[in-house]
Amino acid sequence: MVGLSVGEKHFIQGGIAQDLRSDGRKRLTYRPIYVETGVIPQAHGSARVRLGATDVIASVKAELGKPSALQPDKGKIAIYVDCSPTAAPMFEGRGGEELSTELSVALQRCLLGGKSGAGAGIDPTSLVVVEGKVCWDLYIDGLVISSDGNLLDALAAAIKAALSNTGIPKVDVAAETTSDEQPEVNISDEEFLQFDTSGIPVIVTLTKVGRHYIVDATSEEESQMSSAVSISVNRKGHICGLTKRGGVGLDPSIILDMISVAKHVSEQLINKLDSEIAAAEASEEES
Amino acid sequence: MRGLKLPLSQTQRVRLQRAFEKLQSLSAKANSDASLTVADTIPVNYEDAFLKGHGTADLNGELVATVCGVVERVNNLVYVRALRARYKPEVGDVVVGRVVEVAQKRWRLEINFSQDAVLMLSSMNMPDGIQRRRTALDELNMRSIFEENDIVCAEVRNFQHDGSLQLQARSQKYGKLEKGQLLIIDPYLVKKSKQHFHHLEQFGVDLILGRNGYIWIGEHVEARDSMVIDQAKNIEQSTVVEGINQAYTPLEMRQNICRIANAIRVLTSLGFNVDLNLIMETVELSSSLKIDIHDMLGSEFHVLVAEMEAERRSLTTKRKR
């Protein structure tokens, strides 16, 4: 990350105060978002999302596994993010580890809901094939290809797109099995089931610079932030998760205000994203 | 169309392709066979004496390229000019750089060259404007002139024997750049011209096209050399932090700066050379069509600019004929 001179910092802060950011955006305008689906044929579902110079890929792989003894009626979902050194030399070796874990944890918190599974974007009960015996384990992997700020929003969008692109093979279970035996399963390679992705939330990160907050900050703007709040909102307008970054404390009333702004912004973002995903799916089918 | 990542609709794609074809047909005669990829044989007349230049190598008696680029011939010298590479400085170039280190009697600047460039304290005009020997006190006060991360405009002075690069800033126009934004583009898009400093009077904006691909767009500053004032300002800024709020760039000027910056972003992503005329035409096109500043980065405007440029080039070639 290149440092900025005092003059530039001041210019960026001034732009945010005057509601005209360096690339001509308003405080609550996103950069053009561009979605491509089905980019990784080996995965069950995948998507690539570009948000300005930020470029991320998400892939979804499903494997048959056994549900845990504590929660026999639920499949397992794991989310990991990898920051590739292709994005920036500083991600090499262990350099990207801290950011990777931070992003993974934030995504898990925002997408997987509470421990009981309530409020999850993906319903874990829909992954069960035979209760207590067989379920799908979903591995969601995010990859940061190029980073220009606002990685979390881009990753969440990519995961949403990848899941709506995911087809899980239909599984037929051999009917007669004794209760303690692992049932035999037959994975169909023709029939695929799709997820209901309407409940998957988007993440809106509000970055606070000076007295104002902005969405979709570039890395230059992120370097000026005092704190950032990532809020995940689903279509119903319910908050599905929230994480705060940056050290500076916030007044509780500001947080509540940010939540209501995020709700408002998320409506547009969800609609925009849905139409982009639909367009991407259409163009994929074409080719 | 390298690096052009835009969601295009069907019609936009067709229009863009047509514009690019037009552009290609106009320039095809000039250099279609001169461009090479790595390990391509360079056609030379082996009878004649020739000098192997940069980007070439000898392979079994044949001359091959070691970089992707365009073959250039100057008298007997044959060399390959790389298209996409880091900046290769030439003496006298105007460059914009970022201070990475304040060292003894010198600043180190990042200028997109393979090494950091050096700006000696002695090749600077002093704040008081008097020509004199630099004292130890001057050395101690170097941070008050340029700090780490400051953006500085300077001129390439010479190469040292060890290959390091020296800069100088011995004129009113060089010095620290404040109140504006820096754009970094591929250096090959900035062609050498007589004038790299532009004061766009109608906008009140300074535009500096650094040859190293660093472009500065900022508020116009009258006498750039008056570092005494700068210093005074610095002190003011550090003491009265709240006072900064009043000193923000006026909104109208900021709109102009952003519009120019986005014009350059569009031209760069289309791979056009960035020069003043083209920038101004793009800016005018956008404001005459009343395109919102942010929408300039959208697909539609890219297509419009490509069409405009194709049109303009075809007109100029016709005129030449």
Add this chain to the structure above:
Amino acid sequence: MAAKPGSAPVTYSPNLGQKTRPPIFKDNDLDWVRPDGRGFHQCRPAFFRTGAVNSASGSAYAELGSTKVIVSVFGPRESKKAMMYSDTGRLNCNVSYTTFATPVRGQGSDHKEFSSMLHKALEGAIMLETFPKTTVDVFALVLESGGSDLPVVISCASLALADAGIMMYDLVAAVSVSCLGKNLVIDPVLEEESYQDGSLMLTCMPSRYEVTQLTFTGEWSTPEINEAMQLCLDACNKLGKVMRTCLKEAASASQE
């Protein structure tokens, strides 16, 4: 990839209405009691003690119910050469569990997620600019995990920092709330945490009324958020007072 030709995509229908409720929901909503007999909005009694470790610059021990945590602070010491120059201090946080902290014997390894959360919760309270080029290490060890581990670690760490004489804006008090069905349960124990539908953790500086860290999981509507945040802020305020008394006691004890 998703829609293979020749296959009509079928939508997975979520299985509703077969969620087996855990035994702590005895009958219906309001009748059940919490495992330790507290009211919904009643915190566990908090016990804090500073100076638990002799060799550290500052340390604290906290006990809330069966959650027992020890935090020691080392430094400020000079940052390692390998780190880049910075004009503010660095904060290095580490949270680990003992092998016997959990009911099932664990690995006793570092907890990366909690470490980064602890860092984020504390960095806003410490005046890092007062000790440039130096590092402060905060090591937290969870001796026994009894629920609400992270909030206890954070509160305890801020006490340890105060004990080490590190400049801070304010103490950091942390409280979490679990959402069980329609009820908000403050300061949940391990059992409640494992059945929660959603959770909220809030860390704040009580006397400045500033939130340093806030996390949500699960689905929340705006009125619920308002209620939960009010609850947490109030609890943080009271917890802050308890922490203050602990420091005062330690100070008066050392004066005598």
